[in-house]
Amino acid sequence: MSELKKLIQQSVKEGHWGTQGEIAEHLEIGQDQFSRMLNNTKRKLTIEQILRLAQVLQLDLEEIIEVLHADETGVAFTLSVEQLEQTEKESRKLITEMSQMKTRLNQLEKILFSLETQVNEETVEDSDVRE
Secondary structure, three states: OOHHHHHHHHHHHOOOOOOHHHHHHHOOOOHHHHHHHHHOOOOOOOHHHHHHHHHHHOOOHHHHHHHHHHHHHOOOOOOOHHHHHHHHHHHHHHHHHHHHHHHHHHHHHHHHHHHHHHHHHHHHHHHHHHO
8 A cells, every 4th residue: 555545545535535535625636536546556746736635634844845756666765775784783882782771670670689697687686685
């Protein structure tokens, strides 16, 4: 299913538009043409239709162009190799930091358990002395 079709269906579902027919009317095209537009990723739209689509979907011009581009190319978004490598590097760093935090938490739990045991033993000794 095309990204545009998903967004149109979501817009109708969320109540922004009553029906897809209303959207077609707003775009000043027939329902048949609207249906073909939703189901065909190789669409030919006028600038005016693109602007109206952006208005219908409450997107800015850049966002609607990205949606149309994603449908045409089959790529929802693209990252450069450098961006992917940077993301991978940051992910590895976060995993390492989380692992270190887990180790520290385990150490703190052991210390806390030891302190609780010590306090309990002292409490028992104090009560034995009082008796």
